[in-house]
Amino acid sequence: MDATRHGQIAVIFASHRTRVDAAGYAEASAAMDALAARQPGYRGVDSARGADGFGITVSYWADDAAAIAWRDHPGHASIRDVGRARWYDSYSVAVARVERGYRWTLDESAAA
Amino acid sequence: MDATRHGQIAVIFASHRTRVDAAGYAEASAAMDALAARQPGYRGVDSARGADGFGITVSYWADDAAAIAWRDHPGHASIRDVGRARWYDSYSVAVARVERGYRWTLDESAAA
Numbered sequence: 001m002d003a004t005r006h007g008q009i010a011v012i013f014a015s016h017r018t019r020v021d022a023a024g025y026a027e028a029s030a031a032m033d034a035l036a037a038r039q040p041g042y043r044g045v046d047s048a049r050g051a052d053g054f055g056i057t058v059s060y061w062a063d064d065a066a067a068i069a070w071r072d073h074p075g076h077a078s079i080r081d082v083g084r085a086r087w088y089d090s091y092s093v094a095v096a097r098v099e100r101g102y103r104w105t106l107d108e109s110a111a112a
Numbered sequence: 113m114d115a116t117r118h119g120q121i122a123v124i125f126a127s128h129r130t131r132v133d134a135a136g137y138a139e140a141s142a143a144m145d146a147l148a149a150r151q152p153g154y155r156g157v158d159s160a161r162g163a164d165g166f167g168i169t170v171s172y173w174a175d176d177a178a179a180i181a182w183r184d185h186p187g188h189a190s191i192r193d194v195g196r197a198r199w200y201d202s203y204s205v206a207v208a209r210v211e212r213g214y215r216w217t218l219d220e221s222a223a224a
Binding site: 005010012014046047048049050051054055056058064084088089090091092093094095096097098099100101102103104105106107 | 117122124126158159160161162163166167168170176196200201202203204205206207208209210211212213214215216217218219
C-alpha cells in the first residue's frame with residue numbers, strides 16, 4: 001500500500017464464499033476489479049481469499065463521494081444481487097477513513 | 113462484522129509471505145491472534161491468505177489508544193522483527209476509522 005493513502009476511504013469487504021460456481025465467480029470478480037479501476041477516484045485494491053472460502057477485499061478511494069459512487073454504480077449493484085443469490089453466504093462491509101499508514105519491503109530494507 | 117463497528121479503529125495489515133517456515137509462521141500467527149484478543153479495547157479480527165502468499169488481516173479496536181497500545185505491545189513488537197527477518201517479503205499497514213458498515217447473511221435474508 002502506498003504510504004500516501006492518508007485521507008483515503010478504505011472499503012473493507014469481508015465475505016464467505018459458497019462452494020458453487022467458482023468459474024462464474026472468478027469471471028465476475030475480475031470484471032468488477034476492472035470496472036472499479038476505471039471509476040473516478042479509484043486508488044487501488046487488495047484482495048485475498050483462503051482455502052476455507054473466507055476472503056477480504058479492501059478497495060481504496062480518493063474520498064467518500066467516490067466510494068459511494070462505486071457502491072451505487074449500476075454494474076456493481078447488479079452483480080451484488082447475483083452475489084447474494086449465488087456466491088456468498090455472508091459478507092460485511094466497513095467503510096473507514098485512513099488516518100495513517102506505512103509500508104515495508106524486504107528489498108528496500110536491505111538497500112537501506 | 114458487527115454493524116456496530118462505527119467509530120472503531122480498523123488496522124488493515126496486508127502482507128506477502130515468503131515461502132519459508134510455514135509451521136513457525138502458523139504457530140506465531142495463532143499466538144498473536146490469541147494475545148491480541150486479550151488486549152483492552154480489542155473488538156475482533158478478520159484474516160484471509162490466498163495460495164499466492166498474499167494475505168490481509170484486519171483487526172478492530174475500540175479506539176486509537178487501544179490500536180496504538182497493541183502496536184507497541186512488547187510481545188507484538190518482538191514477533192514483528194521475526195516477521196521481517198523470515199516470514200514476509202513486504203507488508204503495508206493502514207489505520208482507519210470506521211464511519212459506517214453493514215452485514216448480510218444468507219440465513220437471515222432467507223428468514224426475513
